[in-house]
Amino acid sequence: MYTKVEKDFIVFNFSGICYVFIEMMWRGRSHYTMFFTGGLCFFILYKIYNKYKKLKFFQKYLIGVTVITFIEFLSGCIVNLLLDMKVWNYSNLPFNVLGQVCLIYSFLWGFLGVFIEYIVNQKKLLSK
Numbered sequence: 315m316y317t318k319v320e321k322d323f324i325v326f327n328f329s330g331i332c333y334v335f336i337e338m339m340w341r342g343r344s345h346y347t348m349f350f351t352g353g354l355c356f357f358i359l360y361k362i363y364n365k366y367k368k369l370k371f372f373q374k375y376l377i378g379v380t381v382i383t384f385i386e387f388l389s390g391c392i393v394n395l396l397l398d399m400k401v402w403n404y405s406n407l408p409f410n411v412l413g414q415v416c417l418i419y420s421f422l423w424g425f426l427g428v429f430i431e432y433i434v435n436q437k438k439l440l441s442k
Protein backbone atom coordinates (compact mmCIF):
# COMPACT_ATOMS: atom_id res chain seq x y z
CA MET A 315 0.00 0.00 0.00
CA TYR A 316 0.98 3.58 -0.53
CA THR A 317 1.67 5.89 2.38
CA LYS A 318 -0.63 8.88 2.90
CA VAL A 319 2.02 11.22 1.47
CA GLU A 320 2.50 9.01 -1.61
CA LYS A 321 -1.27 8.88 -2.23
CA ASP A 322 -1.56 12.65 -1.88
CA PHE A 323 1.36 13.13 -4.29
CA ILE A 324 -0.24 10.76 -6.82
CA VAL A 325 -3.67 12.40 -6.55
CA PHE A 326 -2.27 15.93 -6.93
CA ASN A 327 -0.13 15.03 -9.93
CA PHE A 328 -2.75 12.86 -11.61
CA SER A 329 -5.31 15.63 -11.17
CA GLY A 330 -2.97 18.31 -12.51
CA ILE A 331 -2.14 16.20 -15.56
CA CYS A 332 -5.83 15.46 -16.17
CA TYR A 333 -6.69 19.15 -15.97
CA VAL A 334 -3.98 20.11 -18.46
CA PHE A 335 -5.15 17.32 -20.77
CA ILE A 336 -8.76 18.53 -20.55
CA GLU A 337 -7.65 22.07 -21.35
CA MET A 338 -5.63 20.83 -24.33
CA MET A 339 -8.71 19.06 -25.65
CA TRP A 340 -11.11 21.95 -24.87
CA ARG A 341 -9.00 25.00 -25.82
CA GLY A 342 -6.15 23.45 -27.79
CA ARG A 343 -3.61 24.82 -25.31
CA SER A 344 -2.80 25.03 -21.63
CA HIS A 345 -0.27 26.67 -19.32
CA TYR A 346 1.97 25.24 -16.61
CA THR A 347 0.03 27.18 -13.96
CA MET A 348 -3.03 25.12 -14.85
CA PHE A 349 -1.27 21.97 -13.67
CA PHE A 350 -0.98 23.49 -10.19
CA THR A 351 -4.44 25.08 -10.23
CA GLY A 352 -6.12 21.88 -11.41
CA GLY A 353 -4.05 19.72 -9.08
CA LEU A 354 -4.99 21.87 -6.10
CA CYS A 355 -8.68 21.95 -7.01
CA PHE A 356 -9.05 18.25 -7.33
CA PHE A 357 -6.75 17.44 -4.42
CA ILE A 358 -8.99 19.51 -2.14
CA LEU A 359 -12.09 17.84 -3.57
CA TYR A 360 -10.49 14.41 -3.10
CA LYS A 361 -9.88 15.21 0.57
CA ILE A 362 -13.42 16.53 1.10
CA TYR A 363 -15.10 13.65 -0.72
CA ASN A 364 -13.05 11.07 1.19
CA LYS A 365 -13.86 12.67 4.52
CA TYR A 366 -17.58 12.85 3.73
CA LYS A 367 -18.11 9.61 1.81
CA LYS A 368 -21.90 9.65 2.01
CA LEU A 369 -22.37 12.86 0.05
CA LYS A 370 -25.00 12.68 -2.65
CA PHE A 371 -24.23 13.58 -6.27
CA PHE A 372 -25.78 17.05 -6.01
CA GLN A 373 -23.85 17.81 -2.81
CA LYS A 374 -20.60 16.78 -4.51
CA TYR A 375 -21.58 18.88 -7.50
CA LEU A 376 -22.17 22.01 -5.39
CA ILE A 377 -18.93 21.48 -3.46
CA GLY A 378 -17.08 21.06 -6.78
CA VAL A 379 -18.58 24.27 -8.16
CA THR A 380 -17.64 26.19 -5.02
CA VAL A 381 -14.11 24.86 -4.56
CA ILE A 382 -13.06 25.00 -8.22
CA THR A 383 -14.59 28.43 -8.85
CA PHE A 384 -12.95 29.85 -5.72
CA ILE A 385 -9.51 28.44 -6.55
CA GLU A 386 -9.83 29.46 -10.20
CA PHE A 387 -10.72 32.99 -9.10
CA LEU A 388 -7.76 33.22 -6.71
CA SER A 389 -5.42 31.71 -9.29
CA GLY A 390 -6.74 34.05 -11.98
CA CYS A 391 -6.27 37.09 -9.77
CA ILE A 392 -2.64 36.11 -9.17
CA VAL A 393 -1.68 34.71 -12.58
CA ASN A 394 -3.73 36.97 -14.86
CA LEU A 395 -4.33 40.20 -12.98
CA LEU A 396 -1.27 40.50 -10.75
CA LEU A 397 1.38 38.79 -12.90
CA ASP A 398 -0.29 39.67 -16.24
CA MET A 399 0.36 36.19 -17.71
CA LYS A 400 -2.88 36.26 -19.75
CA VAL A 401 -3.60 32.55 -19.27
CA TRP A 402 -7.38 33.02 -19.62
CA ASN A 403 -9.94 35.79 -19.77
CA TYR A 404 -13.69 35.31 -19.45
CA SER A 405 -14.50 39.01 -19.88
CA ASN A 406 -16.42 38.29 -23.08
CA LEU A 407 -18.70 35.76 -21.35
CA PRO A 408 -21.83 36.72 -19.40
CA PHE A 409 -21.90 36.73 -15.61
CA ASN A 410 -18.12 36.91 -15.19
CA VAL A 411 -16.22 38.32 -12.22
CA LEU A 412 -13.19 40.38 -13.26
CA GLY A 413 -12.86 38.08 -16.28
CA GLN A 414 -11.45 35.32 -14.05
CA VAL A 415 -14.53 33.17 -13.43
CA CYS A 416 -17.92 32.97 -15.08
CA LEU A 417 -21.21 31.23 -14.45
CA ILE A 418 -21.00 28.95 -17.50
CA TYR A 419 -17.66 27.44 -16.53
CA SER A 420 -18.61 27.25 -12.85
CA PHE A 421 -21.56 25.10 -13.91
CA LEU A 422 -19.23 22.79 -15.85
CA TRP A 423 -16.62 22.62 -13.06
CA GLY A 424 -19.17 20.95 -10.80
CA PHE A 425 -19.53 18.01 -13.19
CA LEU A 426 -15.78 17.83 -13.66
CA GLY A 427 -15.26 17.71 -9.90
CA VAL A 428 -17.65 14.79 -9.49
CA PHE A 429 -16.08 12.96 -12.44
CA ILE A 430 -12.53 13.38 -11.12
CA GLU A 431 -13.67 12.17 -7.70
CA TYR A 432 -14.97 9.00 -9.34
CA ILE A 433 -11.70 8.38 -11.21
CA VAL A 434 -9.39 9.11 -8.29
CA ASN A 435 -11.35 6.90 -5.91
CA GLN A 436 -11.14 3.81 -8.07
CA LYS A 437 -9.43 1.19 -5.93
CA LYS A 438 -7.14 0.13 -8.79
CA LEU A 439 -5.64 3.61 -9.16
CA LEU A 440 -4.09 3.83 -5.71
CA SER A 441 -3.27 0.19 -5.00
CA LYS A 442 0.08 -1.48 -5.55
